[in-house]
Amino acid sequence: MKKIHFVESDPWLSPFAQEIYNMVSYCEKRECEFLQGSSITSFARGYDYYGIHAMDTHLVIREWAPNATKVYLLCDENGWLPREDYQFNGTSEGNWIIHIPESSLRPGALYALWMEWDGGAARRIPAWATFVEQDPETLAFSAKYIPYKPYEWKNTIPQKVASPMIYEAHIGMSGSEPKVHSYDHFTDHILPRIHQAGYNVIQLMAIPEHPYYGSFGYHVSSFFAPSSRFGSPDSLRRLIDTAHGMGIHVIMDLVHSHAVKNEVEGLGRYDGTQYQFFHDGPRGKHPAWDSLCFDYHKPEVVHFLLSNIQYWMESFHFDGFRFDGVTSMLYLDHGLERSFTQYSDYYQGGLDWDAIAYLRLANKLIKEINSDALSIAEEMSGLPGLAEENENGGLGFDYRMAMGVPDFWIRMVKDTPDTDWSMGDIFHQLTSHRKEEKVVSYVESHDQALVGDKTIIFRLLDKAMYDSMRKDQPSLDVDRGIALHKMIRLATLTMAGGAYLNFMGNEFGHPEWIDFPREGNNWSYLHARRLWNLMDDTSLKYHWLGDFDHDMIHWAEECNLLSEEKVEMLVCNEGDKVLAYRRGAYLFLFNFHYENSYEGYTIPTKGSRYRVVLHTDAISYGGFNRVDADMTYYAMPSIQNNQEQRIRIYLPSRMAIVLKEDKI
Template identity: 60%
Template sequence: METLKLIENDPWLKVHSQVILSRYQEAIQKENELTQGQSLREFANGYNYYGLHRTDDQWIFRDWAPNATAIYLIGECNHWAKEEAYRFQSVGNGNWELVLGHDQLKHGDLYAFHIEWDGGQGTRIPAWVNRAVQDDTTKLFSAQVWGPEQTYQWKNPDFSRGDDAPLVYESHVGMAGEEERVHSYNEFREQVLPRIKAAGYNTVQLMAVPEHPYYGSFGYHVSSFFAPSSRFGTPDELKALIDEAHGMGLAVIMDLVHSHAVKNENEGLGRYDGTRYQFFHDGGKGEHPAWDSYCFNYGKNEVLHFLLSNIRWWLEEFKFDGFRFDGVTSMLYFDHGLGKAFTGYDDYYNANVDVEATTYFYLANKLIHEINPKALSIAEEMSGMPGLASPLADGGLGFDYRMAMGVPDFWIKLIKEVADENWDVGQIFYELTSKRMDEKVVSYAESHDQALVGDKTIIFRLIDKEMYFSMRKDQPNMTVDRGIALHKMIRLITAATAGGSYLNFMGNEFGHPEWIDFPREGNNWSFKHARRLWSIAEDKELRFHWLADFDREMIHWIQDHHVLNIPEVYHRFDNKGDQILAFQRGDYLLVFNFNPVQSFTGYGIPLEASKWKILFDTDEDRFGGQGRIDHSMTYYTKPSGGLTSQHYLNLYLPARTAMVLKKQAFKRVR
């Protein structure tokens, strides 16, 4: 029997080798069935057939609705009336087609489909629509003809993101401004992209791009999978955003929600042709019990065609540089992983795993890298399924990275439940570096999840109500001092130990003081908490800029010196009683004193004979510290006895501080 590298790398998987191999073979068989000798890219071509297309002298609509008995185009072109001249013709295999003259439609026209089936009928936004708009008064959605005379001309058509480790700035366009309203693609391009570039991040992750009826869903209840959300602007304005980011050297990835779809029928895929089972599983299997949404049927070839074509659409039409796949755990397991503790390998290789979903991931990741070998594919997954971020050829599912979702959970638990003086530095290092050796992860202290209403950001957990009363520099406060010190240390140790990539949600780097709460009935439809207050990080009277300045120093260090491209993180020393931790990554040594009260003079860190210079530390005046550490010195290790004995690097380690040192060229005396 063929042995896959995934199994060779992990002896504990041998007992499950038959299941792993069968899943791998099933994915290959499905690929062959779909492609019939073509490439996956050629197969994922649905948007070039379905939807609305304009030729030199006519408009052509095509749709797939196998349960439909009739389809009519209704819209501004015919006063929203069902007319025989606008009736689609059945062309076989559940496909429908309507051909109109070039003068019967124009750019900007609103329209919808009127679909009839045995026993019912309904108005629908076309499944393959690439532009949908919402009426400000009625809140109803319509499709819109998007065919400007001048197509968007790319300024940076050949951008490639390079080989640097992704430093991801997780962003939401609508809440990226200070005003209490929805902000636009153009505003993000003009005002936020320069901030991201200056902060040192190299990858922008855009949330909530595909159209979604409810703003407060954070974009996770998608209705139109091929349409960028019109509440932020036009498709061309999104392209301009991505184009300008590429001009700055920034890659742009998007949250891809193929884990489920909104139940809405008029503007979504729910009962599109009168049946649930067109796109989704029927019955309970097709409803997500926690998300009030429908679950795709990944075993259906037409659904695979739809979803894989969607991937190609965003990569080629908008030149996105990859995806962060949302809800991967939900897709992998029939119980969606809800309330389940994954305690052993048996949990990943039993009847609870949806093999049709593992096949989909194989196909999706192969397609992504076939289109763009440099594209990023990141899995939001919490069960820890082995091989998720291992190469397809090794028997993995082909993601480039998986989210290290246990890291923010660890920080929350530690801050909530353990007093500072009892923080175990050995445990901290273990939790931050524990991962499968054959996978890379995106590490993060917190993301948008921790900033949502009902939860708390790290800065809020550390400072709480003092955030509102004591963030001015002329208001001394020990709680705020503690919070700022730990905020910097937590981010530095999380980023410096990251297993390949690091992520931050916009504004969290400077301790944004407001949680995220989108307009809803419960808050009287307020935008107060759906925005980012950039100005407080620029106000030199406030302390927020200290955190932003430190984050900028940290991220530029990682980016400029390719720190996360160095795979090994070596544990050098820890002392649980003193709460001192030291680890090394390449030529960089990081030393942390988590002790809340005790500073140490001449503290010895055991190393080989070497010399070091401090690059930066969390206690610098410019970062809101006390400036207690001398950067002018060159630090040499000293032997404990003779020259061949253990050497120690003796450092002054103030309480609640961390420092980054760089190894210097050193000629040992013999």
């Protein structure tokens, strides 16, 4: 029996070892069945066959619709009517093909399909369409023919990021005006901000086309089409190319966990059946998301999804993906109403082995295309082996989103006075993850910024956000909130299990929630934007938080902090509210006490000397400058034990200090 690394290293998994081995064997068997001896990159090139392609003197269009009885092309040339001279020819494999003169679809022409089946017929957007546009008056979507023309890439893809500092962003709401912003606006105005702020990875949301803007891009309709709301495909390529020139990687928020149930715009009942792409019956409908669930057992579906991955990486040079909704994929019940507090919660016959086989293949494909690419799982159950390499029996993700961290901070800020915060709980929650996996730690993502929820800064400041954010407006509430905001982010970053993430605007404490246009707000764009002027205005306190985040990110990236895996606790004093730990050459000292400052506080450490490299109490960060940043601290032997070394340091209340060890 082949050894599986994460099983061998964790004795608590031994009761479930046989099931894990059987699952891995099943996945390997499915891989052989799918690939049939070909390479995975050759298998995942469906976009070279399906969709619309220019030949010598004509165009060829292919689609897969096994239940259809007739398929027609609809376009301006035939008056958008299903005419016989625009009828596809069917094959035994369920494929449909048509050859038409180039004059039938000129560059920029709109088109769609008319699909018939026993008992019905309907207009459809081609599943392999690479650009889809919505009519502003009728709101109907149509595919748009854009002839292939190689994009002239100016910059090479950057080398692998050792410590990903991820900036989660949404193109449409990235500007200050209440409207939908473009790829070009993001490239020209937001990319320079992200670069200046020090982030080395951008995670773009809502790129594949989606009918409802307010879905945040999580109800995808056209999987191969970058959203036309934001501009042309080449504008997206320019964005990625420009980011690469800045040394920034760009990853996509990829939604392969489900699809929008829309039939006219999406894949729902595409060929008249529910089961073409999705499971038939109740299993094909997600009970919580009002969407459709892919059938990962079908070779055609796996081919479609893997081709989608390769398409984005090859045609647009994306540097990887953050896979959305992985927990929903892993479990037959989507992980709903399950606590995952013990290993038996994972292995009780509830795992979807076909979905796991697909995810293993997806990660294998990503690495074969670009070995430096990033693959991140949005996954909350903590399934063993998720972020373990395929070769070791794992699913192959590089990172798992540490989804418990923002939930922890919300509980702390919302339900527990900071006078009662537990230092041990903070350390445990921020460092807890499986040995074999790396995680992306974050204080808050877009989820915590949506209307109906609250960001950390809003929970800390509440109404003071509205009337006390000018520097000439003193406020103890704001002083407290700004101090804790910096400490929370510094602790989360410096104890992160491999990578760190921030959502656009949260670095400077953006005061507005996110509310996309909808019937309930009279279709307003007022809160679907980011107010960058608040951070830029030096008369306001927001820029203090932005300046601190800038210095924190630059420092952590420059010293490659997160590549050092070990985080060693040094002090955990619940009474004093002091937490201290070491990571590599750095000491991190936190005093969470609301009023007590400590003179000559003793910190056990290695023998050496230390200097201040960052602290949250600088006046430039909205602090009170109670720390001598030029001070050098020398470790001295302990009186009780000459083998132990200690430093003594002044720790003001509600602040944190980062010290670097200097070798003598």
